[in-house]
Amino acid sequence: MLHITKLFPGIVANDDITLQLKRGEIHALLGENGAGKSTLMSVLFGLYQAEEGEIRKDGRPVKIMNPNDANDLGIGMVHQHFKLVQCFTVLENIILGVETTSGGFLQKDEARKKVMALSDKYGLSVDPDAKIEDITVGMQQRTEILKMLYRDNEILIFDEPTAVLTPQEIEELMVIMKNLAKEGKSILFISHKLNEIMEVADRCSVLRRGKYIGTVDIKDTNEQDLSRMMVGRDVKLVVDKAPAKPGKPILEVRGMTVASKAHGNNAVKNVSFTVREGEIVCIAGIDGNGQTEFVYGLTGLEPLVSGSIKLCGQDITKASIRERSKLLSHIPEDRHKHGLVLDYSLEFNMVLQRYYDPKFLNGGMFLNRKAIREYSDKLIDEFDVRSGEGSVTIARSMSGGNQQKAIIAREIDKEHQLLVAVQPVRGLDVGAIEFIHKSLIEERDKGKAVLLVSLELEEVMNVSDRILVMYEGELVGELDPKTTSTEELGLYMAGAKREEVRA
Amino acid sequence: MKEKKSFLERPAVQSILAAIVCIILGLLIGFLVLLAINPSGAGTGILAIIKNFLNYPSAPAQMKYLGNTLVKTAPLLMCALSINFCYKTGLFNIGAAGQFVVGSGACLFAALKLGLPWFVCLLFAILIGGVWGFAVGLLKAYANVNEVISGIMLNWIGLYLVNMLLSTVKESTSPYTMQVASTNKGALMPTLGLHTLFSNNKYVTIAVPLAIIVAIVIWIVLAKTKFGYEIQATGFNKEAARYAGMNEKRNIILTLVIGGALAGAGAAFLYLSGYEQWSVTQSSVPSMGFNGIAATFLGGLNPIGTIFSSFFIQHITSGGSYLDKSIYPSQIADLITSIIIYLCGFVLFFKLTLTKGLNKRKEKKS
Numbered sequence: 055m056l057h058i059t060k061l062f063p064g065i066v067a068n069d070d071i072t073l074q075l076k077r078g079e080i081h082a083l084l085g086e087n088g089a090g091k092s093t094l095m096s097v098l099f100g101l102y103q104a105e106e107g108e109i110r111k112d113g114r115p116v117k118i119m120n121p122n123d124a125n126d127l128g129i130g131m132v133h134q135h136f137k138l139v140q141c142f143t144v145l146e147n148i149i150l151g152v153e154t155t156s157g158g159f160l161q162k163d164e165a166r167k168k169v170m171a172l173s174d175k176y177g178l179s180v181d182p183d184a185k186i187e188d189i190t191v192g193m194q195q196r197t198e199i200l201k202m203l204y205r206d207n208e209i210l211i212f213d214e215p216t217a218v219l220t221p222q223e224i225e226e227l228m229v230i231m232k233n234l235a236k237e238g239k240s241i242l243f244i245s246h247k248l249n250e251i252m253e254v255a256d257r258c259s260v261l262r263r264g265k266y267i268g269t270v271d272i273k274d275t276n277e278q279d280l281s282r283m284m285v286g287r288d289v290k291l292v293v294d295k296a297p298a299k300p301g302k303p304i305l306e307v308r309g310m311t312v313a314s315k316a317h318g319n320n321a322v323k324n325v326s327f328t329v330r331e332g333e334i335v336c337i338a339g340i341d342g343n344g345q346t347e348f349v350y351g352l353t354g355l356e357p358l359v360s361g362s363i364k365l366c367g368q369d370i371t372k373a374s375i376r377e378r379s380k381l382l383s384h385i386p387e388d389r390h391k392h393g394l395v396l397d398y399s400l401e402f403n404m405v406l407q408r409y410y411d412p413k414f415l416n417g418g419m420f421l422n423r424k425a426i427r428e429y430s431d432k433l434i435d436e437f438d439v440r441s442g443e444g445s446v447t448i449a450r451s452m453s454g455g456n457q458q459k460a461i462i463a464r465e466i467d468k469e470h471q472l473l474v475a476v477q478p479v480r481g482l483d484v485g486a487i488e489f490i491h492k493s494l495i496e497e498r499d500k501g502k503a504v505l506l507v508s509l510e511l512e513e514v515m516n517v518s519d520r521i522l523v524m525y526e527g528e529l530v531g532e533l534d535p536k537t538t539s540t541e542e543l544g545l546y547m548a549g550a551k552r553e554e555v556r557a
Numbered sequence: 558m559k560e561k562k563s564f565l566e567r568p569a570v571q572s573i574l575a576a577i578v579c580i581i582l583g584l585l586i587g588f589l590v591l592l593a594i595n596p597s598g599a600g601t602g603i604l605a606i607i608k609n610f611l612n613y614p615s616a617p618a619q620m621k622y623l624g625n626t627l628v629k630t631a632p633l634l635m636c637a638l639s640i641n642f643c644y645k646t647g648l649f650n651i652g653a654a655g656q657f658v659v660g661s662g663a664c665l666f667a668a669l670k671l672g673l674p675w676f677v678c679l680l681f682a683i684l685i686g687g688v689w690g691f692a693v694g695l696l697k698a699y700a701n702v703n704e705v706i707s708g709i710m711l712n713w714i715g716l717y718l719v720n721m722l723l724s725t726v727k728e729s730t731s732p733y734t735m736q737v738a739s740t741n742k743g744a745l746m747p748t749l750g751l752h753t754l755f756s757n758n759k760y761v762t763i764a765v766p767l768a769i770i771v772a773i774v775i776w777i778v779l780a781k782t783k784f785g786y787e788i789q790a791t792g793f794n795k796e797a798a799r800y801a802g803m804n805e806k807r808n809i810i811l812t813l814v815i816g817g818a819l820a821g822a823g824a825a826f827l828y829l830s831g832y833e834q835w836s837v838t839q840s841s842v843p844s845m846g847f848n849g850i851a852a853t854f855l856g857g858l859n860p861i862g863t864i865f866s867s868f869f870i871q872h873i874t875s876g877g878s879y880l881d882k883s884i885y886p887s888q889i890a891d892l893i894t895s896i897i898i899y900l901c902g903f904v905l906f907f908k909l910t911l912t913k914g915l916n917k918r919k920e921k922k923s
Contacts, residue, residue: 376803379801391796392797395794398793409801415783421781
């Protein structure tokens, strides 16, 4: 890709970016949120057309007007959120769209042979007849990789592939990626995680605010240098924090059980624990082990089957969401579903939790637009929320990272004793992560209780004062981040190890 | 980063432009249809529709018939506002037609059978319209029944209930309800001298300014109040509204109750002017509520814009009656006005096309 420039209204998403991918190399693409990584990949994959610049493959200029063109050129992509049909088998998903047929009937046997051959060759173990909904996330990802290989793609784009994996699965993926490169496939690896880039990549290109910063050989660099290139300043990769000084209990959960929407069983089973003021307790676990339902139950989005919740001594088991929100701030897992009204302006989103506050009303009924604007401008400034048009920007048009920052600004600034942060740094860059982690620790140091729900091991180990591991809806371990190792935590998360947890 | 939007990029300008494009296209297609049926009268025919009350040569007559158009604009505007208001919360209140129907039944029954004064009749219409909206809202909020389905069903239930009810107050020799003016003068809405402005057109009552005031109030509620903030948030993203502690079920129901009340009031605005009588043998839901849909979209989903679009649609509808009946069968007038109204519904589509076109041009420039 040479001199790619892509413009959006008000923003230059890619400014004269040149990226060269060699055959058989793993090339990492690193950059902050909104740095233009996704845009660049979308141009390569044919989802957007660049205003300037050209794409060449094997020296020949090519035109990529849509993903089909990309596929014809051997460019494949594993999206961050897998594009698989849940009720189809692995094999059916792999051949979807490129089925070999004879007289209108599927010829699965031939396809199966090819898939098994590929699977052996690259060490991608899958069960071709298992349904997607029944297999692990890691195997789903392998299915996605096989999809690309089945289409004889030579350039493979991995968009933040490790975000959803356990440590063990990440290890396996790294080995697979190296195998693929050895067989002559070229890999573009998008990631925020510096340690993974250091481990697996050959070279790394860095983007910052739409501009190309440079490409470095991994063997000549280190994590600090990379993060400096990405953010433009020195970043602390490990957050400094004083030991926690836990005070009186803020949140007391006893025997909480929440029903599942997906299946007949309970998603959260008899969970009990306490969070005290001045400490950060982290609920760690692999995605889909009941954390979502647990948070719904805690914040009032779903009713409990049984159990009780006490917040600051008050029983809030049956309290409404609004009543709970007086003491509880909630950074939701899904910012588009819960966190934002995407079609509202940024300023309206900034007051989503407190628009009814007399401060923002005239005569109890009319919105005080001036007060709302001032408040929103203040938060934008304090939390460095970047957008095209400031307070009046429609939330939908903002980058994911800045949407997240807006939510965090709103929830932290709001009156609360307990902050529930669900994957607060999902999809954010190191600069923003540093900021958010610092904010969480500041909250703690102010004597607030913080409950962090996270899938990211590094975050769990770095930020929390106490770790509770959730596996299949139960708490299976309580760990101290100072004395435990990532490997041990991984074993608990995978359900290989467990102990009784008492409140 | 802050960039001043060019004139053409402003949403208000785009809405108005798109509305004008729709109107022109509608008229053009209407003209083509007239041309296809009988070329000789097409030119004068389409002009007659566009001119409406201006077909009369004398100024007093023009004013009188302008008054007639306004009398029917008021209820149309109310129906349009009902749909507009609900649309802002993500609800498509096609039941406005039925809420209009039950409102008609309620106010006429109160006026003719119970002999109540106009404001009580109006209140009856508002209440019953609200109840009809409440039924839709309840089903939507608690049983997740699509409001379009329940709305349409309630339209028909309402129509036949009202036909039954008003059979008790119909003229003995016709299928029409008794005249309000001769049965219960106190049930007519006051004119406060407005009729003198329109060559003593006694049908022009305070309903006309009232409807405009309601439009302004609705605009204020939506744009400026806490309640407007809540219901629009619910409309855009129900989950986020719930997360923010809003009572989204209550909001859905309340919105439809208000929508129903608006449409019900619209019915009172028409029938308490004495301009029309209800035919108890009618077997189709009056088009007022459905035309309201077109008026809402043509008005760019803005209550203020809806004032003008309602007038235009009523203007065209009334204008249809001036089509030369010796050249065109009488249904043609309805057909032409329907085509124009139908095209008005495409306003969002044109707005989108316009925006896309602008973006393309901008991209090319840079």
